[in-house]
């Protein structure tokens with residue numbers, strides 16, 4: 001756990017492990033899953049019914065866990081209250097997610113103070129990869145209301161000794177470029193589509209060479225073409241982050257080796273399943289990302305289908321971290337009456353029905 005791998009030290013600390021290696025982490029995750037399943041069955045009417053009849057020590061293995069039913073966005077629409085394991089008074093933030101084109105109830109996510117604090121701390125540690133104390137970080141991401149994603153990121157930036165500057169609402173791309181120049185921005189945190197819009201501006205060309213060092217992209221799939229354009233135009237290092245409102249915003253982030261996103265393994269257990277059959281796929285094969293929460297007391301998620309299409313990357317990362325890596329999100333899974341369709345992100349921009357940072 002060298003200082004170059006701050007995420008390793010953080011995950012070890014949150015899991016209460018003195019050493020972080022794959023085997024130890026894996027054993028800890030299995031026991032955390034067992035605890036989550038037990039807690040959910042004990043406290044939530046939804047899970048009590050859904051997981052009735054399981055042995056007390058379930059899951060005995062990860063293969064055993066993969067037999068549990070998958071949780072769908074429909075469950076979050078209709079059953080969110082019944083998934084709660086604490087009283088409504090213990091909920092710090094309720095996020096309501098409306099999906100365009102979908103009728104009926106919106107999805108609801110309940111986050112407690114502890115959930116939000118854990119995300120805040122994950123953002124703080126993650127940002128040390130991109131920024132240094134004293135830097136100015138320009139935040140374009142949505143979610144500015146208290147405990148929204150951008151608000152948490154701003155607080156995290158302050159905690160690591162840098163200065164957050166929030167982009168004015170509805171600012172035009174040329175105004176944003178002026179702000180980057182004027183404020184001597186070292187790091188920008190934005191949606192890929194926001195950065196793509198900035199790069200369309202003629203003023204983007206001479207900008208920030210030498211001052212703008214890094215860009216955090218989140219909330220949408222990151223097209224490889226966009227990454228190259230950023231590097232060619234500004235010479236800035238791109239760090240992609242993967243997160244959903246359902247995961248408490250933060251889920252995984254790139255290390256300086258830029259070979260996939262390292263998972264936030266003390267809080268999330270990730271599986272990849274066949275989008276059609278729901279069966280577990282081996283490492284390296286693309287499929288649907290399924291997440292389970294490991295330390296969430298308020299509204300645990302057990303095997304939640306994200307609708308995102310990606311793969312877990314085999315082998316160790318060049319950085320030496322034992323944290324598993326998720327590959328770049330390759331598309332969005334659309335379910336129609338005729339089956340499953342994978343919608344690929346388009347070149348230079350990103351299409352996603354439901355951005356991760358859509359919390360108001």
Ligand SMILES: [Zn+2]
Pocket residue numbers: 255256257258262317318319320321
């Ligand atoms: Zn790495």
